Amino acid sequence: MNTRFSLKTLSALALAGTIGFAQAGAIDALKKFNSDADGLSGSFSQTVKNKKKTQTASGSFKIQRPGLFRWEYTTPYKQVIVGDGKTIWLYDVDLKQVTKSNQNQTIGDSPAAILSNKTALDASYSLKEDGSAGGVDYVLATPKKNNAGYKYIRIGFKGDVLNSMQLKDSFGNETAISFNNINTKPGLARSTFTFTPPKGVDVLSR
Template sequence: MSLARMLIVIVCLSYVSISWSDAHAEENAKAQLLELLAPYKQLSAQFQQVVVDRNGEQVQQLEGSLHAARPAKLYWETLAPDESVLVADGETIWYYNPFVEQVSIYSQQESLQQSPFLLLFDPTSPQWQNYSVEQDEGRYWIIGQDAAVGQRIAVQFNSQQQLSAVVVDDGQGQVSTISLTDIDSNITHADGFFQFTPPAGTFIDDQRGDRDAR
């Protein structure tokens, strides 16, 4: 075997070894993350959300509360002066802005393709196969198959391995850090809690692609 051919073989074998090692690390990170998320079958928490632009300048700060339950149900409410309500019932996402009296409706399945945020509250979902997980400086980054599309989410736990923060990178230079406090993972939500009925007079913007099929 010539020296040149031997070098090519060595480079190829090294690449295979690195690729296997990276894949193994990603699988381990995903398994660790899902294990840490497993206890959160239902939860409630207060949050503070700080949004910065690509230059690191703060552009927004919000406070509110969130409630979550499996599978992938969420009730997210921000307080004045930026009031809003987001409700995900497992099939549909409702985003209500009381200031403009409008609610936008989205398919939850389609939304998962753009953001893995709701997967945090459904660690048994088969949708996890569409995402890889990388561990970096104590954070677990959840990355879609096409990293150039949609959001990247990082999950952070405190020293007691309790969920403490979520970081959302929108891929356009804007990063939101959601710090959680007063977490209660023993709460039981009432039937119908994760449902939304628009107030009378609300303009409805239905963005679901299957409207004609209903």
């Protein structure tokens, strides 16, 4: 398993940007937030498991609609991922490498598309209530297309606050994400979502 950040994880996190205000009757609240929300910020920790190893990481994220996001991994390695509406920039600090890719082509019908397209949630996923455990209520999002990359995304809410996500991709990798310090009115500046490659780094295009 790749021990660096993957764009699939970015897609998973970006879905979180559309669901930070769900509560009892989670599907209706999720759809309302998807329609109304214009920004989100917070911190996260994640664990990715497959048959061979378990990887943990943590960091922070900022989202501004339409189509802007910034993800920063701080442990165990430093990476910055910026979506400026046209290009996704992935900066690996340790490797001194920047990878740039077309944003629309990269996110496709993934959960990240929900961030920049308010109709993508209903267009790409089937939703159903998925029970409660430990005071957390869950919604199950199942992709309508077989080539979506994920078998399911399970979204958890504690009260009216986004609590967690559980994902399983088409390769059998399982990702668990916990969220903290969620702010649904972060008042983010447009400059938050600009990126200029630092001097001396390699810049690759996909």
